[in-house]
Amino acid sequence: GFSWKLADHPKLPKNKLVAMIVLDGWGEASPDKYNCIHVAETPTMDSLKNGAPDHWRLVRAHGTAVGLPTEDDMGNSEVGHNALGAGRIFAQGAKLVDQALASGRIYEDEGFNYIKESFANNTLHLIGLMSDGGVHSRLDQLQLLLNGASERGAKKIRVHVLTDGRDVLDGSSVGFAETLEAELASLRSKGIDAQVASGGGRMYVTMDRYENDWEVVKRGWDAQVLGEAPHKFKSVVEAIKTLRQAPGANDQYLPPFVIVDDSGSPVGPVVDGDAVVTVNFRADRMTMLAQALEYEKFDKFDRVRVPKIRYAGMLQYDGELKLPNHYLVSPPLIDRTSGEYLVHNGVRTFACSETVKFGHVTFFWNGNRSGYFNSELEEYVEIPSDSGITFNVQPKMKALEIGEKTRDAILSGKFDQVRVNIPNGDMVGHTGDVEATVVACKAADEAVKMILDAVEQVGGIYVVTADHGNAEDMVKRNKKGEPILKDGEVQILTSHTLQPVPIAIGGPGLSAGVRFRKDVPSGGLANVAATVMNLHGFVAPEDYETTLIEVVD
Numbered sequence: 001g002f003s004w005k006l007a008d009h010p011k012l013p014k015n016k017l018v019a020m021i022v023l024d025g026w027g028e029a030s031p032d033k034y035n036c037i038h039v040a041e042t043p044t045m046d047s048l049k050n051g052a053p054d055h056w057r058l059v060r061a062h063g064t065a066v067g068l069p070t071e072d073d074m075g076n077s078e079v080g081h082n083a084l085g086a087g088r089i090f091a092q093g094a095k096l097v098d099q100a101l102a103s104g105r106i107y108e109d110e111g112f113n114y115i116k117e118s119f120a121n122n123t124l125h126l127i128g129l130m131s132d133g134g135v136h137s138r139l140d141q142l143q144l145l146l147n148g149a150s151e152r153g154a155k156k157i158r159v160h161v162l163t164d165g166r167d168v169l170d171g172s173s174v175g176f177a178e179t180l181e182a183e184l185a186s187l188r189s190k191g192i193d194a195q196v197a198s199g200g201g202r203m204y205v206t207m208d209r210y211e212n213d214w215e216v217v218k219r220g221w222d223a224q225v226l227g228e229a230p231h232k233f234k235s236v237v238e239a240i241k242t243l244r245q246a247p248g249a250n251d252q253y254l255p256p257f258v259i260v261d262d263s264g265s266p267v268g269p270v271v272d273g274d275a276v277v278t279v280n281f282r283a284d285r286m287t288m289l290a291q292a293l294e295y296e297k298f299d300k301f302d303r304v305r306v307p308k309i310r311y312a313g314m315l316q317y318d319g320e321l322k323l324p325n326h327y328l329v330s331p332p333l334i335d336r337t338s339g340e341y342l343v344h345n346g347v348r349t350f351a352c353s354e355t356v357k358f359g360h361v362t363f364f365w366n367g368n369r370s371g372y373f374n375s376e377l378e379e380y381v382e383i384p385s386d387s388g389i390t391f392n393v394q395p396k397m398k399a400l401e402i403g404e405k406t407r408d409a410i411l412s413g414k415f416d417q418v419r420v421n422i423p424n425g426d427m428v429g430h431t432g433d434v435e436a437t438v439v440a441c442k443a444a445d446e447a448v449k450m451i452l453d454a455v456e457q458v459g460g461i462y463v464v465t466a467d468h469g470n471a472e473d474m475v476k477r478n479k480k481g482e483p484i485l486k487d488g489e490v491q492i493l494t495s496h497t498l499q500p501v502p503i504a505i506g507g508p509g510l511s512a513g514v515r516f517r518k519d520v521p522s523g524g525l526a527n528v529a530a531t532v533m534n535l536h537g538f539v540a541p542e543d544y545e546t547t548l549i550e551v552v553d
């Protein structure tokens with residue numbers, strides 16, 4: 001039968017402290033002035049790279065290596081941390097939704113049939129991120145769903161858009177809005193009353209995460225549900241074009257707006273009897289809105305009016321909380337994660353990051369599961385992030401504090417594994433501010449140093465890696481790798497990349513003879529879990545992706 005017990009590693013000892021450091025958004029790319037990691041002073045990461053050649057390598061962090069549909073899909077934190085923690089590759093939300101739409105299965109399952117009850121007499125609202133980034137959502141999936149729902153009886157449809165500029169180029173929201181408008185016009189020509197009803201920039205409206213700032217969700221609620229916003233327009237394209245003219249405006253932070261009819265009334269507030277679908281497949285930035293839409297008892301902000309709706313998520317965003325109750329596509333079932341195994345084998349675990357990445361080393365790492373496996377053996381520490389600012393203003397973020405807390409956890413002797421996410425490269429990289437991202441990379445490197453110093457003191461082992469690329473490339477490039485110019489200027493890349501990420505192992509506790517194998521050249525993030533289990537003195541379960549290390553005598 002099944003057992004949580006892991007076999008002892010034939011050669012590697014137990015009870016060595018292992019520090020698992022994940023640099024968020026830290027890929028490997030050629031030296032270049034838009035490679036902020038290269039430009040920044042990063043002596044610690046440089047020394048790992050230039051140290052023992054068989055203690056440093058690259059691993060794949062994008063595309064099929066992390067369960068995404070194609071090799072053109074950049075990596076992201078959800079799929080990256082899922083792979084790191086689970087040690088196996090699961091088909092992820094993006095792919096599961098593609099499959100369900102292609103097979104038509106999405107229209108047969110419970111979730112769609114539940115919202116369909118509203119089609120005859122009420123409105124179907126679709127709320128989500130409007131881009132082709134493929135990280136949280138994809139516009140082509142929304143287009144398919146619009147058509148599929150109208151073919152199955154939806155007569156009145158309202159779309160509530162969130163503009164991106166974070167997983168895609170800033171400014172691209174105009175084109176996406178035009179594409180969406182054309183789709184809605186074609187539905188209207190078939191007699192379906194389909195329109196955009198509201199909108200706003202994803203970082204200012206709706207898509208907060210880990211409860212960093214509920215005001216963000218409230219702004220969305222007011223526009224989407226109540227039909228109230230400071231800006232009113234006749235069309236989404238006009239809205240975005242106009243709001244983008246404000247100085248410093250960008251897609252990520254556009255203010256909330258509603259679309260109004262000729263008499264000035266909002267075209268799509270949510271009312272009793274309506275159906276609502278949040279079309280993002282990724283969980284972290286949808287669970288707060290999902291709570292507001294679903295929970296009867298709710299005290300995070302004043303909802304003013306709580307319509308009785310049929311609500312479904314594109315996916316279920318939290319399996320533990322069963323949030324939401326109804327969903328169109330079943331999420332990947334990520335079971336038997338390395339964290340759960342290790343805890344069952346007595347490994348005492350500490351996990352830490354600041355708010356904006358806290359769920360990454362806990363929830364995502366543990367297979368999209370909230371809370372502890374065993375609170376006696378685990379401690380998760382969240383350092384509050386600055387809220388209400390863009391991180392280029394504070395590019396050091398809480399790296400130092402994460403470093404200090406983790407150092408203290410290591411020196412306390414109370415843990416066998418410490419696991420951290422250092423967010424700077426990613427969070428500042430997403431702002432597109434190249435200078436600030438250089439500062440961010442330096443700060444991340446300093447945090448790594450603090451942790452490695454503590455590992456040194458206690459005779460432990462370190463594993464330093466990253467979840468996907470971001471800060472190592474800040475411009476859009478052609479196939480040859482040259483920056484693409486538009487009106488004589490480079491286009492700043494705020495998104496993640498397709499680059500591989502480094503992984504380094506070392507520390508005084510690393511047994512002599514441990515080195516990276518040469519026979520896993522296409523190794524990816526999913527190979528890290530078995531590697532870490534080995535470093536804790538265990539053999540990984542058989543169905544885990546193979547370890548990256550071997551022990552030579």
Ligand code: 3PG
Nearest residue numbers: 076077078135166167426
């Ligand atoms: C975000 O949600 O901030 C971006 O879309 C993706 O960033 P992450 O995958 O690094 O969290």
Ligand code: CO
Nearest residue numbers: 025077426496
């Ligand atoms: Co990111």
